[in-house]
Amino acid sequence: MKVFISGNIAPVGLKQLEENNITITQWKENRQITAEELIEACQDQNALISVGPNKLNAAFLNACSHLKVIALHSVGFDQVDVAAAKKLNIPIGNTPGVLSEATADTAFLLMLAVSRKAFFAYQKIIRGEWKKYEPSPELGIELNGKTLGIFGLGKIGLEMAKKCAAAYQMNVIYYNRSQNTTAEQEIGARYVSFEELLAQSDVLSVHTALTPETKNKFTFEVFSQMKSNAIFINTARGGIHNETDLIRALQEKVIWGAGLDVTNPEPMEKTNPLLYMENVAVLPHIGSATEETRAAMAKIIVQNIVAGLKGEPLPFEVK
Numbered sequence: 001m002k003v004f005i006s007g008n009i010a011p012v013g014l015k016q017l018e019e020n021n022i023t024i025t026q027w028k029e030n031r032q033i034t035a036e037e038l039i040e041a042c043q044d045q046n047a048l049i050s051v052g053p054n055k056l057n058a059a060f061l062n063a064c065s066h067l068k069v070i071a072l073h074s075v076g077f078d079q080v081d082v083a084a085a086k087k088l089n090i091p092i093g094n095t096p097g098v099l100s101e102a103t104a105d106t107a108f109l110l111m112l113a114v115s116r117k118a119f120f121a122y123q124k125i126i127r128g129e130w131k132k133y134e135p136s137p138e139l140g141i142e143l144n145g146k147t148l149g150i151f152g153l154g155k156i157g158l159e160m161a162k163k164c165a166a167a168y169q170m171n172v173i174y175y176n177r178s179q180n181t182t183a184e185q186e187i188g189a190r191y192v193s194f195e196e197l198l199a200q201s202d203v204l205s206v207h208t209a210l211t212p213e214t215k216n217k218f219t220f221e222v223f224s225q226m227k228s229n230a231i232f233i234n235t236a237r238g239g240i241h242n243e244t245d246l247i248r249a250l251q252e253k254v255i256w257g258a259g260l261d262v263t264n265p266e267p268m269e270k271t272n273p274l275l276y277m278e279n280v281a282v283l284p285h286i287g288s289a290t291e292e293t294r295a296a297m298a299k300i301i302v303q304n305i306v307a308g309l310k311g312e313p314l315p316f317e318v319k
């Protein structure tokens, strides 16, 4: 059996694929594979491990309907036309559960970095602008006792809330499709309307999937309903916020700062104004990029591939 991997996965995954006598072909170039190249590469393969934002739309799936299984190197599956895959009987696997802590760590890191303007301060050293001790350079703000608003309280949102409550005794409010009573008991979170979430959050952290309901949810009009000292954090998907509107909201001081691990588009252009703002921290989609999490994701991917190739139900299937 043969699998095409459109990027890299942790060594443990490659090893386990080989142990299962699966022949690996990998995309090794330092750029995302194009849609045409991906179709071409999959022609003589039995399975695909999709790494990165390859669009697995109806056109791709129809052109690769011979694939027995597609395993995503992500928990998110917004890049896949799941209905089209279902029609073609191609099972889609993802990697839920194992990346919640690492992704929440990234959200926490961004929150702290923004609140202390850390990325901007670091850039000043690089530019040779650290000339003397300065008691009042661009000042940060403290997080202790502030209100954390979670947009989408699933596993990752819950981890972020726990960290913020433990480290800074933050009050947690959240907005979700439905109330999460387990989380409420665990961390004392309070369920609020979207409008309340905007009005009360000192830090608003996005942890929802990208869906038609959440796409372009954070527009200038929405940012305008937030506190002027609020920090916006997005480690979920870049398509959930409108980047032009976010830039405007920051430039016009409608909100105080922003931390992004996801952008729209990805990769972000190096000329993007967000990269040069003092209250902004941007990372290149490294939310779950730890040794431990990548290894755990790779093991799940192998389980999905092996099951799919045998025609068995995937242990972690996108329904």
Ligand code: DGY
Pocket: 073, 074, 075, 076, 077, 099, 236, 287, 288
């Ligand atoms: C995920 O798992 O969805 C991460 O964002 C990587 O794409």
